[in-house]
Amino acid sequence: MQRRTLLTAAGYTTAWSTLGIMSLGTAQAQVTDLNDAINKAGRQRMLSQRMGKAWLALAHKSDTPAARAVLDQSLALFERQLAELKAYAPSPTIRDTYAKLESAWTDHKATLLGTSPSRDGAAALLQADAKVLALAHQGTVQYEAASGKPVGKLVNVAGRQRMLSQRMAKFCLSAMLGVDTSTATTEIAKARDEFISATELLRNAPQATDRIRQELLLADGQWVFFDAALQRLGNGSNTFRQVSEVFVSSENLLASMDRVTGLYAALSSS
Numbered sequence: 001m002q003r004r005t006l007l008t009a010a011g012y013t014t015a016w017s018t019l020g021i022m023s024l025g026t027a028q029a030q031v032t033d034l035n036d037a038i039n040k041a042g043r044q045r046m047l048s049q050r051m052g053k054a055w056l057a058l059a060h061k062s063d064t065p066a067a068r069a070v071l072d073q074s075l076a077l078f079e080r081q082l083a084e085l086k087a088y089a090p091s092p093t094i095r096d097t098y099a100k101l102e103s104a105w106t107d108h109k110a111t112l113l114g115t116s117p118s119r120d121g122a123a124a125l126l127q128a129d130a131k132v133l134a135l136a137h138q139g140t141v142q143y144e145a146a147s148g149k150p151v152g153k154l155v156n157v158a159g160r161q162r163m164l165s166q167r168m169a170k171f172c173l174s175a176m177l178g179v180d181t182s183t184a185t186t187e188i189a190k191a192r193d194e195f196i197s198a199t200e201l202l203r204n205a206p207q208a209t210d211r212i213r214q215e216l217l218l219a220d221g222q223w224v225f226f227d228a229a230l231q232r233l234g235n236g237s238n239t240f241r242q243v244s245e246v247f248v249s250s251e252n253l254l255a256s257m258d259r260v261t262g263l264y265a266a267l268s269s270s
Contacts, residue, residue: 042159049166
């Protein structure tokens with residue numbers, strides 16, 4: 001079975017170290033145009049949530065080497081893209097947003113790396129990554145506005161799907177630690193509704209090519225498995241297995257949506 005399909009239960013733990021990292025880590029070294037800027041700005045939103053997910057997986061102590069690899073590579077990619085987006089910023093307003101993001105990122109990085117992942121530090125982590133996410137989203141919207149083209153909005157929406165996949169997984173893992181379970185459940189439900197409606201928007205957009213629709217079909221398959229893993233939250237199932245299922249299925253869905261975003265970003269802005 002190919003990597004883009006859900007792995008069997010026997011393959012969960014060995015897959016964590018490879019899923020998603022290669023495709024996300026080979027992004028272009030410099031921002032090439034506004035579509036690329038929207039793509040990378042949106043990827044920063046996703047990385048804020050993916051790092052939280054990996055940190056919480058480490059707190060569960062389910063598969064430390066693989067979760068650590070996802071966290072470390074996401075950290076490096078976030079810092080590289082932050083520098084690129086700040087340098088490319090076409091207006092003082094956007095530059096100011098990325099200066100603020102840089103400051104918030106410094107604080108968040110301290111929460112990610114300053115202490116060993118544990119239930120006790122989870123609340124502080126969630127507060128810090130919320131600030132980074134808000135500024136990363138602000139930058140993405142500003143880059144979309146600078147584009148002023150319909151395809152720019154689609155790149156933004158597709159890119160946000162990546163973030164939602166990681167956000168749902170992050171809150172699922174935090175709820176499994178017993179950290180503000182009520183908020184986590186509410187946020188998962190909100191993100192789930194948004195993800196489903198945005199998928200239909202992307203599928204039905206006039207700019208959607210056959211290749212994009214094919215990739216969205218593959219994402220549909222990954223969504224089924226990921227959603228099933230989310231639905232098992234709180235059912236008393238084996239924690240190690242459930243953490244693995246949420247982590248791996250969210251990585252599979254992320255990889256699919258990253259390809260969709262890249263395909264939209266590659267379309268002409270005219």
